[in-house]
Amino acid sequence: MTISKSARLALAALLGIGLAFIYVPLTVVIINSFNASRTFSWPPTELTTKWWAKAIENTGVREALKWSIIAGLSATVIALLLGTALAFAVSRYEFFGREVISLLVVLPISLPGVVTGIALNNAFTKQLGMSTGLITVVIGHATFCIVVVYNNALARLRRMGTSLQEASMDLGANGITTFRLVTLPNMASALVAGGLLAFGLSFDEIVVTTFTAGPGIQTLPLWIYNNLFRPNQAPIVNVVAATLVLLSIVPIYLSQRLSSDSSTGGRF
Amino acid sequence: MGKVSRMSGQALVSIRALKRSFGDVRAVDGVDLDIREGEFLTLLGPSGSGKTTVLRMIAGFEKPDSGSITLAGKDVSQLPPYERDVNTVFQDYALFPHMDVLTNIEYGLRVKGVSKEERRAQALVALKQIRLEGYEDRKPAQLSGGQRQRVALARALVNKPSVLLLDEPLGALDLKLREQMQIELKALQREVGITFIFVTHDQEEALSMSDRIAIFNHGKIEQLGTPREIYDNPKSAFISEFVGQTNRIEIDGKKVNIRPEFVSISKSGTTGDRVVQGILRDEIFVGASTRYLVETNLGFSMISTQVENDLKIGDAVTLSWQKEREFLVQI
Numbered sequence: 234m235t236i237s238k239s240a241r242l243a244l245a246a247l248l249g250i251g252l253a254f255i256y257v258p259l260t261v262v263i264i265n266s267f268n269a270s271r272t273f274s275w276p277p278t279e280l281t282t283k284w285w286a287k288a289i290e291n292t293g294v295r296e297a298l299k300w301s302i303i304a305g306l307s308a309t310v311i312a313l314l315l316g317t318a319l320a321f322a323v324s325r326y327e328f329f330g331r332e333v334i335s336l337l338v339v340l341p342i343s344l345p346g347v348v349t350g351i352a353l354n355n356a357f358t359k360q361l362g363m364s365t366g367l368i369t370v371v372i373g374h375a376t377f378c379i380v381v382v383y384n385n386a387l388a389r390l391r392r393m394g395t396s397l398q399e400a401s402m403d404l405g406a407n408g409i410t411t412f413r414l415v416t417l418p419n420m421a422s423a424l425v426a427g428g429l430l431a432f433g434l435s436f437d438e439i440v441v442t443t444f445t446a447g448p449g450i451q452t453l454p455l456w457i458y459n460n461l462f463r464p465n466q467a468p469i470v471n472v473v474a475a476t477l478v479l480l481s482i483v484p485i486y487l488s489q490r491l492s493s494d495s496s497t498g499g500r501f
Numbered sequence: 502m503g504k505v506s507r508m509s510g511q512a513l514v515s516i517r518a519l520k521r522s523f524g525d526v527r528a529v530d531g532v533d534l535d536i537r538e539g540e541f542l543t544l545l546g547p548s549g550s551g552k553t554t555v556l557r558m559i560a561g562f563e564k565p566d567s568g569s570i571t572l573a574g575k576d577v578s579q580l581p582p583y584e585r586d587v588n589t590v591f592q593d594y595a596l597f598p599h600m601d602v603l604t605n606i607e608y609g610l611r612v613k614g615v616s617k618e619e620r621r622a623q624a625l626v627a628l629k630q631i632r633l634e635g636y637e638d639r640k641p642a643q644l645s646g647g648q649r650q651r652v653a654l655a656r657a658l659v660n661k662p663s664v665l666l667l668d669e670p671l672g673a674l675d676l677k678l679r680e681q682m683q684i685e686l687k688a689l690q691r692e693v694g695i696t697f698i699f700v701t702h703d704q705e706e707a708l709s710m711s712d713r714i715a716i717f718n719h720g721k722i723e724q725l726g727t728p729r730e731i732y733d734n735p736k737s738a739f740i741s742e743f744v745g746q747t748n749r750i751e752i753d754g755k756k757v758n759i760r761p762e763f764v765s766i767s768k769s770g771t772t773g774d775r776v777v778q779g780i781l782r783d784e785i786f787v788g789a790s791t792r793y794l795v796e797t798n799l800g801f802s803m804i805s806t807q808v809e810n811d812l813k814i815g816d817a818v819t820l821s822w823q824k825e826r827e828f829l830v831q832i
Contacts, residue, residue, distance in 0.1 A: 396591055396593055396595040397595055397597060397598075399560075399562050399582070399589075399591070399595065400589070400591060400595035400596075400597070401597075401608070401612075402561075402581065402582040402583045403560060403561075403562075403582050403583075403587075403588055403589045403657075404583075404588065404608050404609035404612060404656070404657075404660065405583045405609050405612045405613050405660070406583055406608075406612040407581070407583050410612055414608075414612070415597055418599045419597075419598065419599055
């Protein structure tokens with residue numbers, strides 16, 4: 234398809250404006266985390282790393298980082314186990330309600346977080362009589378982390394087909410050996426990509442976390458939210474926000490690289 | 502998996518009353534077949550005729566609905582693939598993409614617990630057999646179609662199975678390579694002496710390679726015999742058309758068949774005791790030979806590949822052949 238030069242320019246301008254809306258504010262946050270002025274006078278007249286040093290010393294921030302990492306890793310592990318198992322069931326076996334299950338697994342990612350959060354909170358505290366804490370946060374995060382792992386695993390399994398597994402069994406390997414030597418190595422990059430995405434989703438989640446964390450746990454996004462309107466914490470909030478941005482970009486970038494890596498999963 | 506005991510005079514593989522349906526489709530509808538030791542047996546038929554399903558049931562990828570498959574006297578029809586002394590060469594080769602050539606070839610020995618030195622040595626011998634020395638470290642993606650095909654063969658044969666199953670292994674190769682692989686495959690089979698069960702829909706391939714051919718149609722074996730028996734005496738109209746070309750004509754109130762190569766066309770003389778007059782209508786060049794289409798004065802057209810020189814389209818000609826070359830079909 235060819236488009237006229239003016240149309241091309243207009244599209245480029247729109248794209249530029251769209252991207253600017255997303256990335257200019259983020260860049261400002263990152264630059265302000267180095268802004269020496271306590272009131273963030275713009276443009277910055279002096280740059281400093283003292284806010285970063287203060288943030289690293291801040292026990293609240295360190296606690297929040299710890300909880301974010303623990304919750305993210307736990308949710309990712311659960312998502313990897315359940316998501317892979319589900320993808321196997323859906324791609325390899327025919328059973329009643331298969332399509333419904335597939336839909337139900339994917340649905341949480343599009344459900345409003347506030348609804349999921351309140352529903353989970355209600356279920357945990359009222360129906361199950363649990364107190365909110367790390368476990369409830371992990372379960373809450375796993376509901377949407379599982380989606381990305383499931384989708385990645387399912388796509389890879391479909392692309393792999395069944396003949397590699399058949400060849401392995403034909404050559405004398407039982408189901409477990411086949412999974413270990415053939416299926417898993419050919420899925421590994423898809424699972425790592427799914428796991429990274431899942432961790433990224435969990436790491437910056439705030440809505441579901443708000444309703445499932447309870448008073449004892451504060452993840453990084455919750456810490457930011459709670460300290461946002463305390464003027465003396467503002468410089469540290471910028472640092473934490475910048476950290477969140479950078480830590481979220483890395484998994485997404487790596488996972489994109491891995492997903493497009495076709496040399497490990499393709500059939501011949 | 503132990504080596505099966507060799508029993509001469511008896512079938513190595515016995516298939517009895519084998520059936521398998523997929524939904525409403527009866528893919529395999531009562532197949533009986535005995536396969537002898539050391540034989541090159543081809544399952545030939547159009548797609549959907551059940552030949553591949555039979556192969557997959559021998560391999561263990563599909564379970565029969567009923568019937569039995571006996572390998573060296575033992576019923577294997579309910580055993581998983583990894584407990585059967587058979588190996589398969591897949592249509593898409595199914596080489597493990599994350600392993601190099603040598604690791605692919607030694608896979609079967611590895612999962613059976615053969616020591617590293619031992620399996621490496623055997624894999625290198627197999628690699629030499631398929632003339633791919635120096636390709637040990639290549640990944641399947643770095644090989645050509647013909648090379649992948651040979652690696653798939655070596656990966657199966659290194660296990661020394663009692664039966665090698667081949668599921669349209671040459672289907673993905675181009676014509677020239679396919680013809681070369683047909684010769685190589687046949688030579689390899691003679692060399693290793695392993696029973697080959699070969700699935701194809703290509704009748705020329707089946708005729709040129711097989712000791713015996715089982716012709717499949719609608720989930721059943723329609724005829725079983727040597728290539729010569731099947732070509733000379735096809736049991737049904739379906740087979741006479743599927744294997745080679747045939748003229749199906751009615752003479753003296755009798756429906757008979759005659760292969761084009763036995764019919765000669767000339768201006769005057771005859772070479773047989775059956776003579777029909779006609780007009781040369783067309784010539785169809787098909788590479789190695791030319792087919793001539795003659796409209797006979799009995800109201801039907803015939804094809805021949807035997808023709809005397811200097812004939813032109815439109816000439817009045819005489820068709821003749823030996824009556825004994827004619828064959829009847831039962832169905």
